[in-house]
Amino acid sequence: MYIDTHVQLNFSDFDADxxxxxxxxxxxxxxxxxxPGVDHLSCRTAVHLARKHPGVIFAAVGYHPYEAPKNPDLSYLETLLQNGENKKYIVAIGECGLDYHQYKGEVAGGRKDLQQKLFREQLQLALDHDLPVIMHCREAFGDLFAALEGLSKIPRGVVHCFSGGLQDLRVIQEMGLYVGIDGNVTYSKQLASIVPHIPLSMLLLETDAPYLTPVPHRGTRNEPKFIPLIAEQIAKLQGVKTGAIMEGTTKNARTLFSLSENA
Ligand SMILES: [Zn+2]
Structure with missing residues (x-):
């Protein structure tokens, strides 16, 4: 069996079906x-879905760097985390991180200093609650690593939708973190050149649905049922059997998020 470690089933794109x-x-x-949650509402929906589908859906709660301009405080996340009933449903903090990609001439998520503050607060929250952290990073690896190195210890976690280079991959590996690979591995030449270097021991599968639909379904809404296409492409690039990718990544996901096997 597979685990989709990053899927936005909490988004309205899936309300109808x-x-x-x-x-x-x-x-x-x-x-x-x-x-994972990206803002107040999507965190609430993620926890709601996890409670409705116990052992099948697990929530992460966090604020995406795009929320940084609103300068949110973490009290709502704390409230969710401190509710004892949520303990078995919330398995990570995230998604949180840094996104410096330019959009219409401006940094996509607003000012860098606000993004860094929001990210550092959530890294500390993950350490305080002994939870892994799901990190989003776009064109900001230097500052991401600096934020992690500034902590008393590196939390457990994953750099989701990995888009970095070989050097970034090495730093992530040294920090004991995982990388999430998505459907863009079926069409991105940059990813195709990196994936052969990713050890199976640090690899996770994710769709990031409804985004990043893999070949041959591009142009339509992405869905978690496409995870096997991602595994097949990684297996092809690494010259191994798809079954090995499935088994290895499922084991990694269980380890990182402390999931039980009785799905
Ligand atoms: Zn993301």
Whole structure:
């Protein structure tokens, strides 16, 4: 079985047919889902979905760097985390991180200093609650590593939707973190050149659905049922069997997010 470690089933893109999307993923062998929050509402929905699908959907709670201009405080996340009933449903902090990609001439998520503050606060939250952290990083690896190195210790975690180079991969490996690979591995030449260098021991599969639909379904909404296409492409690039990628990444996901096997 597969685990989709980053899927936005909490987004309104799935309001009309969420149950069918989950059912079709299960038929394709994708049986557990990590659903991260990006803002207040999507965190609430992620926890709600996890409570509705125990052992199948697991929530992460966090604020995306795009939220940084609103300068949110973390009290709502604390409230969710301190509710004892949520303990088995919230398995990570995230997604959080840094996104410096230019959009219409401005840094995508607003000022860099606000992004860094919000990110550092959530890294500390992860350490305080002994939870892994799901990190988003776009064109900001230097500052991401600096934020992690500024902590008393490096939290457990994953750099999701990995887009860095070989040097970034080495630093992530030294820090004991995982990388998440998405459907863009089926069409990105840059990713195709990096993936052969990623050890299976640090690899996670994710769709980031509804975004990043893999070949041959580009142009349509992405769904977690496409996880096997990502595994097949990674296996091809690494010259190994798809089954090995499936087993290794499922084991990694269980280890990082402390998931039980009885899905
Ligand atoms: Zn992201």
């Amino acid at each position: 969420r149950a069918m999307v989950i059912g079709n993923a299960k038929k394709a062998g994708v049986k557990q889902f990590i659903v």
